Amino acid sequence: MDRATRINRTIGQDIGANAPQVAAAIKLLDEGATVPFVARYRKEATGGLDDAQLRLLAERLGYLRELDDRRDAILKSIREQDKLTEALTRAIGAAETKTQLEDIYLPFKPKRRTKAMIARENGLEPLRDAIMADRARDPETLAKAYLSEAVPDVKEALNGARDILTEELSETAGLLGELRGFLQKEAIVTARVVAGQEETGAKFSDYFDHSEKWATMPSHRALALLRAMKEGVIRFEIGPDKEIGAPRCEAMVAARLHPSGDGPGDRWLRDVASWAWRVKLSTTMMTELVAELRARAHEEATAVFARNLKDLLLAAPAGARPTLGLDPGIRTGVKAAVIDATGKLLATDTLYPFQPRRDVAGAQAAIARLVKAHGVELIAIGNGTASRETEKLVADTLALMPAEVKKPTKVIVSEAGASVYSASELASREFPDLDVSLRGAVSIARRLQDPLAELVKIEPKSIGVGQYQHDVDQRRLSKSLEAVVEDAVNAVGVDLNTASAPLLAHVSGLTPGLAESIVAHRDQTGAFTTRKELLKVARLGPRAFEQCAGFLRIRNGREPLDASAVHPEAYGVARRIMTDCGRDLRSLQAEPGLLKQVRAEAYVDAHFGLPTVRDILTELEKPGRDPRPSFRTATFAEGVEQIGDLRAGMRLEGTVTNVAAFGAFVDIGVHQDGLVHVSQLADRFVKDPHEVVKAGDVVQVRVTEVDVARKRIGLSMRKDGGASAGEDRGARQKPRPDAPRKTSKTGKPPRGQAPKNGGSGAENQTGSLGSALLAAMKKR
CATH class of the missing domain: 3.30.420.140 (YqgF/RNase H-like domain)
Structure with a gap:
């Protein structure tokens, strides 16, 4: 199977598409097409892949191409060492992740001089072989035959043999994979406060004595722990349970040395396995697990920010009114x-x-x-x-x-x-x-x-609708948020004659430079009357026109179709439909029933398939339809203006300002957002708060908890008004029989930090269970 076929098949499995769909999409993207353009105007080629699938496709394509480039580099390196075998070639070819590939390469990777190298130089590799071959003999007796000026005593000889075995074990891909798989399921994260940091790090008090499973730790809690560690408040480790897990890991290591009995050699080998785990492999595994926990938390936090940003950008506009x-x-x-x-x-x-x-x-x-x-x-x-x-x-x-x-x-x-x-x-x-x-x-x-038109002028990270947004990978966050802005702008469409350069810059096919050129041309020659006039803009060629034209709108221009999302390349099809209906575009809007009678199949030809024709019919019915909801705003209660005015039991209306993994923040008009914990969002189990609410939603809430001193407000959206909130919190905190211990020395909830860049403060949530999560973050 060649590289392209393998990549197409892998991506197809990841995004739920077949290989031809993936191949077509990759070809379009490689040719310079944008995701919004491909998703909207090339449905026939890709089989209708949507923007979310195409974004994932582009991300996976980059990863898999990097993986193949690394695979080639490793094969070349091992070949130059004259150590490449058929079995090794097959193993490298079968590696599905960068981690697997690097595990295989470890024994061949150029490295600085190690203890094992020195031991080999001192002639101790034969001692290692002798111990492995004859388990009945005492290793100390065997070691005496390998003493030299460089190895003056038995202890040093055995230590050298141990170093060789330890390095070999730490470079055994199969063992690393086995340990990694076990720990990813069973590892425990344990945190302890650094002595003397109790008062300074009070906001992290829930983690002063804390442990939970690595596999199920939510992103906001992981980021809180990582921040606390960075600030020197806590130290934490990730590893197996000491009573059961650690011996299990040592047994996995020992199994690679095949101790088969209870002879002196077998006992020595078991001691080496234990030493290798404690000194080398456990540290390697912890480093990997910390990195993976951080990456996983960053990915989840970035996804939360992206969803919130999308909701905010696509919030209902009040419209063009003074x-x-x-x-x-x-x-x-x-x-x-x-x-x-x-x-x-x-x-x-x-x-x-x-x-x-x-x-x-x-x-x-x-x-x-x-x-x-x-x-x-x-x-x-x-x-x-x-x-x-x-x-x-x-x-x-x-x-x-x-x-x-x-x-x-x-x-x-x-x-x-x-x-x-x-x-x-x-x-x-x-x-x-x-x-x-x-x-x-x-x-x-x-x-x-128009929230969209104005918010695109601000760096997405400054809008403040994320959790721990300043802790996550900033490059990845920026890339993800830019994709969200691009998709939102192109989903709505842009008025060519009123849009600012920053808004135009997010239109498919347009760069900031081209956006500035469009505005300059508009200022110099007046409003555009047709989309074709874009070709007169300096440096805007046919390729850029193809990408951007369908997303730009001209109201009351010479060509009525320019106000719609119909692409100029498909105007011919649209005009045939209008001609057959005996109506122009404006008449069709007044008689939408006519279009219901049109058979889309009758207009399919060699260039435009059924998906495009159906999109054209939809546009002819309501040209330039805005996908955003109708405008609505919350009405704040009279006389409730400060947190001190709140009382438990009050029913209020508010606007969702931010959605995090643990719940939603709601502005109820008291300069302090309240928190609706995920358990209080609905009268059913809610796994993801985004299933119920999104940023900008107007919601009805009931006040369940008010802490004026710490500026915290607990809210509920349940029909019972949160009457069972205490019961729910107790149920959440009751440990499962198989759950790891989760405790706090102080029992105090963490305190929120001051927000950054005018955000809602969700990025500063230090995260915990129970009432700590029902407490609102300080918003300003």
Whole structure:
């Protein structure tokens, strides 16, 4: 089987596709096609692989190609050593992972001078052979025959033979695989507090005396342990249970030396096996398990961040309506910015309704003036410090307005990352003469109009919807989040005549440079009237046009189909359908029933298959359909503005701000997110919180627990309002008969850390069971 066939078959098994589908997708991606383009416009070629399958395909393709490159390098190295055998070639060819490949290569890998090498140089390899061959003789007696100037006594001779055997054992691929497989199932993670760090590391107190199975440790707990270790608060180890597991591992090592009886040689070999496990192999295995635990936790945390980011980017837009953005502040004032329906800045102001000025009347007059002067329909209020006070100010102002005046709708908006945008080079270019704090108000207003268009201007990591996002592999995280942004932007589509360069840069086939060229061309020559005019943009050739055209929209242009997701290459098919229906595009929208009667099969030809024709029919029915949900916002309870206003049993409405592996964080309007633990999300077992909620959802919750001192709020979404929360926590903490011990010396829940980059603070959750996880993280 050649390399390409093997890769296609392996990937097909991983993503649930057949080899021809995989081969077609790989060919398209290798030719420079993007995942969104292939998923949307090349369904016939790939058999309908979706973007998630294609992303996994691309990731696995990279790994498998790297694996084959490493395989070739290892074969070359061993061949140059003149040690390559047919059996070794077959073993290297059959290796399915990089770990297996490196295990096989270990004995042949160039290395620095070792104790085993020195022992061989001193002529002790024959002693090793003699002991292995005659188990009835005393190894000390055998060793006397191998003494020399370099090996002056029996002890050194036996130690040299032991070193040779230990190195051979540590380079035996079969043994390493056996030990690894056993430990991956049975290893225990044990953590202990470093003496004297109890007070400094109080937030990690749940891990001061903690143990649990490696295989089932959730990502948030693993990341908490790794952070605690990095900060010098705890030390931990991963290995087998000392009573049963460790002897089992020693037995596996000893089995490789084949001790068959109880002679002196057999006893010596068993001692060597025990020594090899304790000194060499256990350390190797622990290092591997720590690395794998870290990689697994990083992967899960990255997946959580990616899901949350996708939900946030695809949140419902309020639409193109004049909006007043308010960035709350106390001493420095409330920053106000009005934008028109297209996001263009119209006016700014700074209000001082709070201490020390307390100019409430002036602030109200300013808000009323801005609303009237610019026909404001929406008021976006940032959810930071003084958010609820600012919301009350707005509510009081609107109440004073004449009854006949249409009052704007006020909405609390997440301001996560707004400060990052305000200080960015992009914001400086867009608003060179505007104060940094006022830029934040503009961002808050725009993200209410269209979250996707505004949030793409901010580095995804700064949006703050992950757990331990600053601890994970930043390169992998960035790559994953960029893919999420790309998929979200192309799923929605982009208005070619209003989109900013940062938004255009995420469109399939467009680079940041091409995006800047499009905006410059638009500024110089005016709005695009057809998609074909893109070919007049500097450096935008036919290949880039093919990739991007279907994702760009032109409203009210010369070609009605340019407002749809129909690709220009398929306009001919769309026009045939319209001609046969006797209607133009706008008429078809008014009579969608006509399209229900169309047989898609009748329009299949050599270039366009059934999937594409069906997509065209869907687009003709509702051109440029936005896949995002309709706009809705939570209504916060009047009089509940601070955590001290909360009482157990209160029923409130809130917005999900973040979803982690252990539950969901909900903004209920008190400047502090509450936590709905995974056990309180529904009246059924929930394995993954994303099954029930996503970022941006408006939900009904009941307060179950309030800790004002530590700013923690427990919430429930169960029908019983969390009445059985205590019972559930007890059930969760009750150990299973086969579960490893899990204890805490102090019994105190960990404390949250200050958030970073304006995030919701989920990345700082130190993770634990019971009430510690029902406690809300400090959000700001």
